[in-house]
Amino acid sequence: MSENKIPYKIYLGEEDIPQKWYNLRADMKNKPAPLLNPGTCQPMTAEELGAVFCDELVQQELDDTTPYIEIPKEIRDFYKMYRPSPIVRAYCLEEALGTPAKIYYKFEGNNTSGSHKLNSAIAQAYYAKKQGLKGVTTETGAGQWGTALSMACAYLGLDCKVFMVKVSYEQKPFRREVMRTYGADVTPSPSMTTEIGKKILAEHPGTTGSLGCAISEAVEVAVSNPGYRYVLGSVLNQVLLHQSVIGLEAKAALDKYNVKPDIIIGCAGGGSNLGGLIAPFMGEKLRGENDYRIIAVEPASCPSFTRGKFAYDFCDTGMICPLAKMYTLGSGFIPSANHAGGLRFHGMSSTLSQLYHDGYMEAKAVEQTDVFAAAEQFARVEGILPAPESSHAIRVAIDEALKCKETGEEKTILFGLTGTGYFDMVAYQKYNDGEMTDYIPTDEDLAKGLSSLPVVPGQD
Numbered sequence: 001m002s003e004n005k006i007p008y009k010i011y012l013g014e015e016d017i018p019q020k021w022y023n024l025r026a027d028m029k030n031k032p033a034p035l036l037n038p039g040t041c042q043p044m045t046a047e048e049l050g051a052v053f054c055d056e057l058v059q060q061e062l063d064d065t066t067p068y069i070e071i072p073k074e075i076r077d078f079y080k081m082y083r084p085s086p087i088v089r090a091y092c093l094e095e096a097l098g099t100p101a102k103i104y105y106k107f108e109g110n111n112t113s114g115s116h117k118l119n120s121a122i123a124q125a126y127y128a129k130k131q132g133l134k135g136v137t138t139e140t141g142a143g144q145w146g147t148a149l150s151m152a153c154a155y156l157g158l159d160c161k162v163f164m165v166k167v168s169y170e171q172k173p174f175r176r177e178v179m180r181t182y183g184a185d186v187t188p189s190p191s192m193t194t195e196i197g198k199k200i201l202a203e204h205p206g207t208t209g210s211l212g213c214a215i216s217e218a219v220e221v222a223v224s225n226p227g228y229r230y231v232l233g234s235v236l237n238q239v240l241l242h243q244s245v246i247g248l249e250a251k252a253a254l255d256k257y258n259v260k261p262d263i264i265i266g267c268a269g270g271g272s273n274l275g276g277l278i279a280p281f282m283g284e285k286l287r288g289e290n291d292y293r294i295i296a297v298e299p300a301s302c303p304s305f306t307r308g309k310f311a312y313d314f315c316d317t318g319m320i321c322p323l324a325k326m327y328t329l330g331s332g333f334i335p336s337a338n339h340a341g342g343l344r345f346h347g348m349s350s351t352l353s354q355l356y357h358d359g360y361m362e363a364k365a366v367e368q369t370d371v372f373a374a375a376e377q378f379a380r381v382e383g384i385l386p387a388p389e390s391s392h393a394i395r396v397a398i399d400e401a402l403k404c405k406e407t408g409e410e411k412t413i414l415f416g417l418t419g420t421g422y423f424d425m426v427a428y429q430k431y432n433d434g435e436m437t438d439y440i441p442t443d444e445d446l447a448k449g450l451s452s453l454p455v456v457p458g459q460d
């Protein structure tokens, strides 16, 4: 197919919404390490996990062998409201950069919640409903996950309790109100409504909270209220599974035009969008069928992959959740106060951590002023106002395209544009006013976080 036939936007039809999720773990020789019970340091059983998570999601979490898992019709029907999402050929950006590289992005911001998180929110809410539960609890940082979950719960008639990191609760009142509009109950975290919240507030009076803290509170409420379970918007295997719709659609759209990406780039917070985008491509790489260069992009102020340790750690500050083996900065790590670009979680998906450890992907850390510069350059030519998180991927896509300009190579770049940034205008304002600064944690800063890693027998 000749180059000039590729449209600006490649839309698939409704019938092209994947019928099945792809479980990347099935093709991994070295499986991601199991979640451990923090008390016994033994792998968590389905029964133990079932006290916290919905039953069917526990099965998905533990399933390292089934390559394809049927997407229930009810979930596919919901996906029809905003999927398939478009693949865009960034002709305008290519021209502005003067690069011979061909740049494509998969845009996940075309729904009211404004990000890819709805892909897993509807799946998790569906399984909670199917189990006959009353509701779910969760945490949210910047607010995208809480918004997505609120939408999914409203659609299915489930109660939704969200613990929102206090600093975001105060700085992002509009996010909060969107969640309440969809019927969610939103509490700033840490709060006095949970035992763990009271303890954290006693130890750190005036703290503005962290994701790890909010997770602890949400889990406590789930396990102490009959009919409730806890749901998580990233990091877990099940979330990567649900997000595989991103990669499956992207691959189908590119295959339609015989386009094979050389480089695939995604931002990495807990790893769910990246894990979903790369899934079918990484599957081919693992099976030895094709090769791709895959790059995870993270903030220099929260550098889990590039400066963290591959070790078992808690996913939450309260240290009540299972231990996950992952690249981590320590569950006590909190990015510096001036950090505005999201992707603040201290750890990383176990699946991506194992793949990174085994050399199947690379990681880059970028500074936030460079990220916002890329965001603005992109917005002005491509029209979409990107989320700061997504803009990490834009930064590295632009950098790679500029390298092609120097070398004359016509590489094909695919990146994940995970969402829109309408609720991030305080951060954009800082950047526009020239008040945004970068902070790269020192080795001492990082050593402090890593000193809280749990001691797990058999781990160094």
Ligand SMILES: *Cc1c(COP(=O)(O)O)cnc(C)c1O
Pocket (backbone or CB within 6 Å): 114, 115, 116, 117, 144, 145, 233, 234, 235, 267, 268, 269, 270, 271, 272, 273, 274, 343, 387, 389, 390, 418, 419, 420
């Ligand atoms: C939550 C979020 C991310 C990061 O989460 P991952 O689990 O790493 O994908 C990236 N972009 C947007 C827009 C988000 O809302």
